Amino acid sequence: MNAASKADTQAMKPSNSGYAPANGIEVYYEVYGSGEPIVLLHGAYYTIEMNWGQLIPELAKTRKVIALELQGHGHTPFSERKLSRATLASDVEKVMDYLKIESADIVGYSFGGQVAYQFAIQSPSRLKKLVIISSVHKTEGWVPEVSSVFKIMKPEFFANSPLQTAYDAVAPDKTKWTKFLEQMIASAGEPFDLGDDNIAKLTAPVLIISGDNDGMDKVELAKTYKLLGGGISADMAAMPKSQLAIMPNQSHVSLMKQTKEILMYLDKFL
Template sequence: MKNSIIKKYWIVLITGCLLLADPVCFAQFKVAPKPNTLKSSGYAPVNGLKMYYEIHGQGKPLVLLHGSYMTIDLNYNAIIPALAKSHQVIALEMQGHGRTADINRPFGYAAFADDVAGLLKHLKIDSADILGYSLGGTVALQLAIRHPKVVNKLVIISSVYKHEGWIKAARDLFSTMKPEFLDATPLKTEYDRVAPDKAHWRTFVEKNIVFDNQSFDLGIENIKAIKSPALLISGDNDGVDFYHLTEMYQAFGGGIFGDMTGLPRSQLAILPAMTHVTLMMQTDKLAAIIIPFLDGTPSKVSIH
């Protein structure tokens, strides 16, 4: 029984969900109410999609990209109020997720990135800071590779640029993921609440499973060529391989002898005692790291 629980926990973790299979964590999980910062929302015609988006606050544009199976509400409601105090937050839901209906197109990082670029064009926004969690972090990197002019700064939370960036224990479990594992979860509840076609749930999950089992590599040389400064945030036990994380940070110019050379434009933050799931629950700590990076001001974060 114990091994079965652990197995299911890891299966959900590596798909980038906020499903808390651990009983203690599950007790902490709460979907934050809709922020009162909402200025407008709508559907944008983008590459065959009717992409749902919301705009919160005002200021420099900041795009939020959610994780696998997620919605704006599940992934970002808790942190949007802090971000919207000084930024125009543009939150969206990718193909098949939340209020954005699926189309007859496989899931793919290039397609998702092109969709984000298309939404910005629709909104007449030339460039923006991009924040992505898990799936959204990889999409953010792909966006910076394919559409560099639309990306100012990058915030990548618990994410990878290639399939092997997840630790082996996580990768070994991709093939064991089954659609029924997610039926009795907050993910299904949220899908039923907002999805245009509730009957599409099983197809949506099956497409995600196929997508998660596909090996990918955005290319370390492509990462090195990204001109945008990046803030990489990970938990110390969130499933991202530390070698991969340091390689990615070095590709962004980090890992140098700062006392001799000065600090790089990019930053790395590893939060202690955090998993892929619990990391996104640290709203205050994340905001205290993210906002100073975006604004170019000193961070006042305390990790204790």
């Protein structure tokens, strides 16, 4: 990040921020810009700033951007409430209710992408278009090495990391860091599957953005894209409404830093 773009991000203040009641917890949100609404869902352990700091100033030029922090993340307090994708997706809907947003485009990265897929399945009437960045709808979507790491993760792996620094900067209770990690790690270690049938039934257009070496199994990714109506010969049939972008020379973490390319894909798709 160059100094100028960092200054832009830090200078950008939300026009509205606060907490929305959602299924027994309070979910923190920030609103930027005006226009058609777009909701951003961050990756595991991330804050809004860490995940979207570079994208928000650009998106907010033409859109009303709603970024929120999921259960236990960032400003949103830790809760003993069971962590489930269905509940988190319902939280997103409750935030939209609170902000009086009927429907929106949803963009989810990594863990936020799983929540975004779940939102698309359970709240289709609230969704316009869906963007999934480096994420899967089932455990098998990751290469085996990624799933293996999920099984051996421990809170101490995160000690003094940039993730802890970002958490400490905004969390309402910093002493909950380890409990938050334990909750997230337990969730990551459980296999999940949102259902191929459910993905195939999605009516909203979907853009999937993946890095060529981001830990996603590309054979499984091709199957997912096929479920969405893609992977055809568009010279012989209509071009599908869903799209797939694989960015070269990118890992899971580096992909999210390709602000210019991601914006280009979003602009064309949305």
